[in-house]
Amino acid sequence: MRTGETAPDFRLPDHTGTIRSLSELLDRGPVVLFFYPAASSPICTAEACHFRDLGRAFESLGAQRVGISTDTTDKQSHFALQRSFDYPLLADSDGSVAEQFGVRRGGWLMRRRRRKDFDRGRTHAVKRGILRQLLSVKRTTFVIDRNRVVRLVVTSERSNVHADKSLDYLRYLS
DSSP states (O other): OOTTSBOOOOEEEBTTSOEEEHHHHHTTSOEEEEEOSOTTSHHHHHHHHHHHHTHHHHHHTTOEEEEEESSOHHHHHHHHHHHTOSSOEEEOTTOHHHHHTTOBOOHHHHHHHHHHHHHTTOOSOOOOOHHHHHTSBOOEEEEEOTTSBEEEEEEOSSTTHHHHHHHHHHHHHO
16 A cells, blocks of 8 residues: 555454444544554554554544554453553454555465475464564554545554654644
């Protein structure tokens, strides 16, 4: 997904089990959608907490923060309660939304593992290990306007960059 493209609409459960769609979120204003690899990992925790700590600044600009990872709803719920997040964390357990946004990774690793297992006569599915979880998505943030147009894409492995750049961009637009 690149700047100027239309973001795909989606429906996913948040950390409370409530189904959220991008179009419903956009009814209240622009959305800052950030993908992170794994709930409760050190860098993801720092990133999500930074978005939490800048909440008033985002609200003053009419923007909503929404986190999304390939974790389960239960893991997202634990993460949200543990860190007192005031915004939704969406569970993209099958990685389909990450795929639509072009941030899913690790596919080559999984295909390689499956091929090795097939070559060895094993036909079972590869278990979801820590490496696969950490390689599930690229840490990426999208600022999406009310018309579902992507206005900014931020890619960095540094935890504070995503919220800061998104906020700077939204301030620039105001």
